[in-house]
Amino acid sequence: MAQKPSIPKGTRDFSPIEMVRRNYIIDTVKSVFQLYGYLPIETPAMENLSTLTGKYGEEGDRLLFKILNSGNFLNKIPNAKIQNPKANEIVNYISEKGLRFDLTVPFARYVVQHRNDITFPFKRYQIQPVWRADRPQKGRYREFFQCDVDVIGSHSLLNEVELIQIINDVFNKLQINNVIKINNRKVLYGIAEYIGETEKFTDITVAVDKLDKIGIEKVKEELSACGLSKKAIDRLQQILIFKGTNEEKIIFLDKMLENTETGKNGMDEIKAVFDYLNMLSIFTKMEFDLTLARGLDYYTGAIIEVIAKDVRIGSICGGGRYDDLTGIFGLPDVSGVGVSFGADRIYDVMMEKNLFPEETLSTTQVLFINFGKEEEKYCLHQVGKLRAAGINTEIFPEAAKLKKQLNYANNKKIPFVVLVGENEMKENVLTVKDMNSGQQTKMTVNELKFRM
Amino acid sequence: MAQKPSIPKGTRDFSPIEMVRRNYIIDTVKSVFQLYGYLPIETPAMENLSTLTGKYGEEGDRLLFKILNSGNFLNKIPNAKIQNPKANEIVNYISEKGLRFDLTVPFARYVVQHRNDITFPFKRYQIQPVWRADRPQKGRYREFFQCDVDVIGSHSLLNEVELIQIINDVFNKLQINNVIKINNRKVLYGIAEYIGETEKFTDITVAVDKLDKIGIEKVKEELSACGLSKKAIDRLQQILIFKGTNEEKIIFLDKMLENTETGKNGMDEIKAVFDYLNMLSIFTKMEFDLTLARGLDYYTGAIIEVIAKDVRIGSICGGGRYDDLTGIFGLPDVSGVGVSFGADRIYDVMMEKNLFPEETLSTTQVLFINFGKEEEKYCLHQVGKLRAAGINTEIFPEAAKLKKQLNYANNKKIPFVVLVGENEMKENVLTVKDMNSGQQTKMTVNELKFRM
Numbered sequence: 001m002a003q004k005p006s007i008p009k010g011t012r013d014f015s016p017i018e019m020v021r022r023n024y025i026i027d028t029v030k031s032v033f034q035l036y037g038y039l040p041i042e043t044p045a046m047e048n049l050s051t052l053t054g055k056y057g058e059e060g061d062r063l064l065f066k067i068l069n070s071g072n073f074l075n076k077i078p079n080a081k082i083q084n085p086k087a088n089e090i091v092n093y094i095s096e097k098g099l100r101f102d103l104t105v106p107f108a109r110y111v112v113q114h115r116n117d118i119t120f121p122f123k124r125y126q127i128q129p130v131w132r133a134d135r136p137q138k139g140r141y142r143e144f145f146q147c148d149v150d151v152i153g154s155h156s157l158l159n160e161v162e163l164i165q166i167i168n169d170v171f172n173k174l175q176i177n178n179v180i181k182i183n184n185r186k187v188l189y190g191i192a193e194y195i196g197e198t199e200k201f202t203d204i205t206v207a208v209d210k211l212d213k214i215g216i217e218k219v220k221e222e223l224s225a226c227g228l229s230k231k232a233i234d235r236l237q238q239i240l241i242f243k244g245t246n247e248e249k250i251i252f253l254d255k256m257l258e259n260t261e262t263g264k265n266g267m268d269e270i271k272a273v274f275d276y277l278n279m280l281s282i283f284t285k286m287e288f289d290l291t292l293a294r295g296l297d298y299y300t301g302a303i304i305e306v307i308a309k310d311v312r313i314g315s316i317c318g319g320g321r322y323d324d325l326t327g328i329f330g331l332p333d334v335s336g337v338g339v340s341f342g343a344d345r346i347y348d349v350m351m352e353k354n355l356f357p358e359e360t361l362s363t364t365q366v367l368f369i370n371f372g373k374e375e376e377k378y379c380l381h382q383v384g385k386l387r388a389a390g391i392n393t394e395i396f397p398e399a400a401k402l403k404k405q406l407n408y409a410n411n412k413k414i415p416f417v418v419l420v421g422e423n424e425m426k427e428n429v430l431t432v433k434d435m436n437s438g439q440q441t442k443m444t445v446n447e448l449k450f451r452m
Numbered sequence: 453m454a455q456k457p458s459i460p461k462g463t464r465d466f467s468p469i470e471m472v473r474r475n476y477i478i479d480t481v482k483s484v485f486q487l488y489g490y491l492p493i494e495t496p497a498m499e500n501l502s503t504l505t506g507k508y509g510e511e512g513d514r515l516l517f518k519i520l521n522s523g524n525f526l527n528k529i530p531n532a533k534i535q536n537p538k539a540n541e542i543v544n545y546i547s548e549k550g551l552r553f554d555l556t557v558p559f560a561r562y563v564v565q566h567r568n569d570i571t572f573p574f575k576r577y578q579i580q581p582v583w584r585a586d587r588p589q590k591g592r593y594r595e596f597f598q599c600d601v602d603v604i605g606s607h608s609l610l611n612e613v614e615l616i617q618i619i620n621d622v623f624n625k626l627q628i629n630n631v632i633k634i635n636n637r638k639v640l641y642g643i644a645e646y647i648g649e650t651e652k653f654t655d656i657t658v659a660v661d662k663l664d665k666i667g668i669e670k671v672k673e674e675l676s677a678c679g680l681s682k683k684a685i686d687r688l689q690q691i692l693i694f695k696g697t698n699e700e701k702i703i704f705l706d707k708m709l710e711n712t713e714t715g716k717n718g719m720d721e722i723k724a725v726f727d728y729l730n731m732l733s734i735f736t737k738m739e740f741d742l743t744l745a746r747g748l749d750y751y752t753g754a755i756i757e758v759i760a761k762d763v764r765i766g767s768i769c770g771g772g773r774y775d776d777l778t779g780i781f782g783l784p785d786v787s788g789v790g791v792s793f794g795a796d797r798i799y800d801v802m803m804e805k806n807l808f809p810e811e812t813l814s815t816t817q818v819l820f821i822n823f824g825k826e827e828e829k830y831c832l833h834q835v836g837k838l839r840a841a842g843i844n845t846e847i848f849p850e851a852a853k854l855k856k857q858l859n860y861a862n863n864k865k866i867p868f869v870v871l872v873g874e875n876e877m878k879e880n881v882l883t884v885k886d887m888n889s890g891q892q893t894k895m896t897v898n899e900l901k902f903r904m
């Protein structure tokens with residue numbers, strides 16, 4: 001009967017000390033979001049597959065966790081399909097729900113569904129796990145927490161700027177060295193126009209997005225396989241390998257994209273955002289990265305990604321503007337922009353760089369040793385008095401050996417232990433042992449209260 | 453392209469005001485758990501089906517949400533099964549993971565997996581959503597939050613008592629009128645012994661568990677269908693319909709179960725717990741309920757359930773002792789006991805009884821009106837100063853009509869609005885409008901800081 005228990009690969013348990021650390025990150029992020037006026041929402045773990053599919057590209061669709069329909073899930077499959085079943089056809093008959101893949105699409109769905117109750121521009125944050133059937137590796141989990149902050153219902157570039165301020169504040173507070181990369185989908189489209197391959201725009205963004213992982217030669221191969229001409233690929237490479245300061249990149253692209261309407265538009269946006277950031281003294285943190293593409297289909301304007309310096313773990317925060325996402329759900333012309341902090345990768349970076357403050361488990365402050373039934377009764381009343389005063393207090397549940405009970409206190413880092421025997425009960429006092437100094441002192445329960 | 457968006461039935465979105473209310477419940481529960489020395493853990497949403505199945509009875513297994521295997525999920529199905537597929541056979545080949553059904557089984561799995569890092573008795577709390585493919589109805593959702601508190605690795609009945617103290621504290625703080633029902637699986641087993649039907653013990657608990665919902669006649673029918681003799685059913689009915697005080701019930705059962713070893717054992721436990729509760733003045737809140745059975749398979753001792761008075765919504769908290777749960781995962785002799793607070797039903801009760809304190813969204817305190825590019829630049833610096841002082845501050849992202857911006861402040865209940873035009877910039881002051889009184893005052897940004 002005894003199985004060796006395990007959890008699905010790519011998932012993790014969080015023990016008390018890990019909870020304290022993760023909450024440190026989440027509380028920091030949350031406090032900054034609130035400082036900028038964002039309000040919390042939560043959405044269900046499961047969404048209808050019709051909400052999720054087609055929003056994350058082909059690759060994303062493949063990585064969705066799908067929920068098997070309840071009951072006799074076979075009875076919607078047409079007989080003809082049963083004879084020679086193919087997974088990609090059958091799936092639509094046996095699954096209608098999936099686990100959310102990110103928080104942006106559920107947010108867009110939420111906005112459309114609740115549009116009559118929302119005051120626009122709507123600034124919301126959302127901190128929940130998401131699930132992706134990705135191959136697990138360092139910094140990549142199948143269940144991980146995203147901390148999203150979005151504003152929807154405003155085209156103003158000030159929103160992009162505010163999100164970059166938020167990013168800057170969060171990572172300053174967490175003391176993580178970082179670079180904030182920015183690009184713009186319109187600039188990328190301008191580049192596609194410039195190389196004469198606008199019809200291949202999605203293929204280009206998907207391939208360029210992999211540049212960091214697979215290198216320029218593989219990207220070129222992939223583009224070639226997609227049908228891009230050698231000439232177009234060469235022109236694109238010239239852009240991708242361009243090195244220079246942000247200002248040099250702007251001059252380079254301004255000239256190159258001067259005849260592409262969308263491209264010029266994108267450059268105007270980039271420059272406007274940089275102007276603000278210059279004024280706010282955040283400009284030096286920024287890197288205009290011409291190779292930044294981001295794989296998700298829904299981005300239409302600015303795209304942002306944050307990289308931790310000196311730790312190879314991929315991006316720790318990313319996002320961008322999406323003009324049409326609510327349109328898919330029936331509410332057009334509501335542009336949004338947002339970024340998502342990856343709590344789990346931030347956790348890994350902070351562990352590697354030893355950035356967590358001294359860990360303080362919000363644990364027990366006083367443990368009463370249990371010497372037997374008579375003492376227990378007496379102690380239960382004293383324990384109640386301490387708890388009523390808001391002092392986290394335990395009584396050991398049984399009269400185990402003293403050594404075991406003291407070990408319990410040590411392992412749980414409980415600073416004070418109370419010993420009550422016959423004498424203490426007679427005198428109506430407690431013997432309080434300071435577990436750090438080892439010193440024992442007799443005092444009343446009221447005196448102990450004042451000590452805490 | 454436009455679909456009407458919706459979410460899966462039995463699930464809900466939480467808007468900002470609902471988040472504030474739910475957090476009020478969760479923070480209350482958490483603070484009591486900590487007062488008693490419990491530490492937080494979290495486990496993954498997905499568990500291996502081998503961990504979940506067989507722990508919740510047949511009905512429970514049916515209500516598990518199962519995750520479809522990734523990739524070509526058909527290729528593990530033997531050819532013979534494909535020809536004439538049956539859902540209950542096929543499911544094992546296409547699904548290996550499920551969403552957690554409760555927090556107790558994942559906790560037992562966690563304890564076994566991490567046993568070498570745990571100090572026993574281990575007191576943990578866990579607040580996470582669980583999922584059940586139940587028919588949605590009032591107070592019953594397919595995704596809902598459980599707030600679990602368990603102690604594992606101690607047989608002491610003091611743990612049962614402590615959990616009842618916790619229940620009492622939580623519902624006092626939330627001001628919910630309640631009855632705490634208690635019974636004991638050993639007493640139920642004694643009753644099965646008394647009526648000569650110990651082999652049908654599981655059938656009896658499952659049927660008795662439904663008494664509230666389907667009534668005594670249906671329960672009797674069900675027991676009869678399970679093969680219980682008429683005589684046994686009649687003797688059982690005599691017990692189920694017994695009315696009296698807790699003391700009267702104890703006398704009644706003591707006599708009845710005097711020749712059943714397990715039953716006597718159960719009665720001793722009940723009486724010991726009542727002795728403690730008497731001493732702690734919680735006894736009057738308790739109801740010894742001979743019909744309380746609880747549907748879950750893993751309970752072996754005390755079972756507990758809390759009902760809100762005057763609100764028909766089912767139990768708002770429940771649990772019990774489980775002696776063998778970690779044994780299933782390979783770690784025998786580690787008894788545990790715990791209860792689970794249903795955050796969503798508690799939410800519904802508090803809404804119905806109007807028990808939430810005045811809602812305070814932790815929202816924006818100051819909104820800067822946006823009059824155009826020049827003013828915006830000036831304001832951004834002032835906004836930064838307020839935020840640096842920890843004051844939640846927004847600037848409207850574009851120079852919309854004043855009325856629209858003031859409406860935004862009103863809808864978001866922002867108490868102060870700042871207006872900065874040419875004059876203010878010249879004088880380096882802010883015009884601050886108190887949105888409650890309507891009064892406008894000129895002051896410097898430092899003066900505004902001190903006001904907040």
